[in-house]
Amino acid sequence: MMSLDNNISTGLNLQKGTRLADRYLIQDAISNSSLSTIYRARDLHFPNIIKLVAVKELINPATDSQVQEMNIGKFERQANLLATLTHPAIPRVLDYFTQGKHSYLVFEFVHGETLESILGKSEGYLPEDVVIQWAIGLCEVLQYLHTHQPEPIIFQNLKPANVMLNQHGQLILIDFGIATSFQNEVAGDMEGQQGYLPPEHIQGEVNASVDIYSLGATMHHLLSGGDPRATSQLPVDQRSISRINPDISPELEEIVDKALQYSPSDRYQSAEEMKSALLEFIGRSDSRQLTPQYDAVFPIAENAIQPIWTYVCDDEIRGTATCDRGIVYFGSYDKHLYAFNIESGKLLWKYFADGGIVSKPAIVEDSVFFGSEDHRLHVISARSGSLQWTYYTDGPVRSSPFAAHGHLFIGSDDAAVHAINIRGGRGIWKTETDGEIRSSPYVTEDSVLVGNEAGELYCLDFRGGIKWRFKAKRAITSSPTVTDNLVLFASLDARIYALDLKTGVQVWTFGMDKGSISTLYVADGLAFTGAIDGNIYCISLSSAKEVWRFSTGHQVTGSPIIHNDGLYCGSVDGYLYCLDHQTGQLHWKFKTDKPITATPAVFGDIILIGSTDKRFYALPVKALH
């Protein structure tokens, strides 16, 4: 016999794993002050599209019940006001509620890094053009807030710690001034904000000029590296940037100084006016080309990754490399298979086939196995690159060989799965299917699994007989992978499937925004894959729920790999991304000149990947922050 209680009060500090309002699963506290805490949480409301959210917890300090009610009313009015704001630099309010003395505001979660954190990590001074670009973006969002109808909104909280760069390099204002709803009106109390606020704010003045001053103080901090809150120093408006950073342009210093004038009437009269001054300084008439150029706003990360070596082929590299005993092997559409020493980047040999090579080579002992557009499986010496034997199929071979149990298994555009003796090249059997096979076989101790362009997934026994067959709604170009007797693969029908290895029945499916040809990577009970919708997804293997997604600039056709907690994945936007595999946060990205369709390979502390810009790259694994 039991009773039910839906109104459970929540503790002061929500612990990891707490479910708030039966909807938000708390993962971690992101920031904490005496009046509020911000948590990262997962929204459990929708079974399949769980997103990360930021939950801000405000503590109602009032002891008198009427004051408490009043504070809650004020909180709700502000939450409603925030919910009406639509600007790319302002996180959307998703929900709010009050439980006892705690009120909660749920925002969209911003993946990224605060300017304070970027400043902390940068050596020397941040480049002028980067700071100007940020300042222009901040002018735009301040102008939006200051001209809000029916009443202007004053942010009052501008400082490097409250501005984030998201994964696309866009600026986002965080920690919206709602914290003030439970505070008394004396603005001078604002925690951690002193130094960024103008003198008149102490007297309770709250108008647009306050935010202009804070923007000036923020720029001062970014350009001089000196924290306005440091009490040992003069107030920020009395410190000259050029004395600390002699390289600053005098015109830019003038702009910052004008924003920091003691008297509000001497400052810029609007964010628009300040933006014009910045644009004039950099000689542009409008900011449109500036803001979406996120390449430029990750200057620290992007320049930090320098290739150890590169090699230029005569045509595109679309396929994945294989590393073995210090040597990397990869094919190119220039019809060559290359072998390089991974450490030195020295070309050891190259082998010419009669067609382009997209197949990922397999290495067994001294032999390299790969398919080619010339319809053949080629087997060459790993030491010399000389031909050992070839095996013909009746179509181009885009599938990659899987070596197991003394045999090679490979698919072909002739729609058949071929089993070939690894020593002599004798064909043992082939099983024909209803579609071209570009998926690569996966072989377990008693089964061969492979997908085809007709949307079928086959489970074959070692005589080539069909154990079971599963049909998706569209092509299965993705190669299956098996973990704990669960067969995982993606389809162009926009689903990831998890089937029981023994019976072929569906255990779960996961819906993506678009289809995928990427192969799943499994680690720590999580599955990772890319999709044509441009996302890299991380899914829980047990609950089939989304843990995080990362949006790249274009389709993701290669597959992710994980090495030392870092997830590496290429995108058709030309970048190789390195993300935190637990949270999907961007660590760094590396630009190539054309789409990347391959999957990265890792050897030691070197990442190896080719791009359709015809170049093959050896990149260092950067220590993760």
Add this chain to the structure above:
Amino acid sequence: MTNFFNELFGNSNKKTESPSERRTSDQPTQPQESHESTNADIKKDDDPAMYEVGMGSSVGLQRDHNEDALFATTSKLVTESTNHPFGLYIVADGMGGHVHGEKASEVAIRAMANHVLTKLLPPFLGTPAGDLEVPEQDIMNDGILSAHQAIIEHASGGGSTLTGVLLRGEQMTIAHIGDSRAYEMQPSGEMKLLTTDHSLVKRLEDLGQITSDEAASHPQRNVLYRALGQLESINAEVISSPVPKSGNLVICSDGLWGLVSDEEIAAMVLSADSAQQASKNLVEAANAAGGPDNISVIVIRMPD
């Protein structure tokens, strides 16, 4: 090893190889030897041993009626090419007092079993039609929803926990709401709790407001924050994991796990001669500890 695979790799399939005409003469190629024959059979990878299932239920020593309900079905189809086990096991613990509680757990377990079996048995016995099937997690989740709906319609005012385990092939899928539990037990006796208790004390424990010792004796030990039939919308926990080889599964109501420790449960399951004996011993142990609540348990032994 090579011989073994040569045998296995006999060419048995219908389509014969067509030697390619496209060979070039300047590179050595190996001719394909087609029509190689073999008498090797498909490896019989497991014998048709069944899951062994035991069930126990008791009103306890301090209640006058039993609000728990249990369901178990095990089947297996063994043919030349298939050897597929199938099992569905459910424990439901009713709430709401007297008539309501009994009725709630009963209608919930009937609705859940009905939904899952209707969806899964026909394809299990018919030709496998993978593409027409619904994923197991969806079926189990829908089963929970139909149990919830059944309580609202037929046992209004009552509520129930529900913990259902579906075993099929090498995978198991668990759908769960409330504070009944499912454990996976390794042959070594190591117990792993597969479900989360949707109970107030668990939540207080998670919040750090009480210790696990305090939780065990907390006066509001029975207060749930998620259960069937009680809220407008429900959010079941649905998870899958591989079937534990050679181990046991234990599904039980809080009348058992609240009184008998995980270690004691493991020891009793390991030492019993059969799953049925283990279930009986577990129920007796809970009654010996005072039996304040209804006690229900299903023990499933995996074949070696």
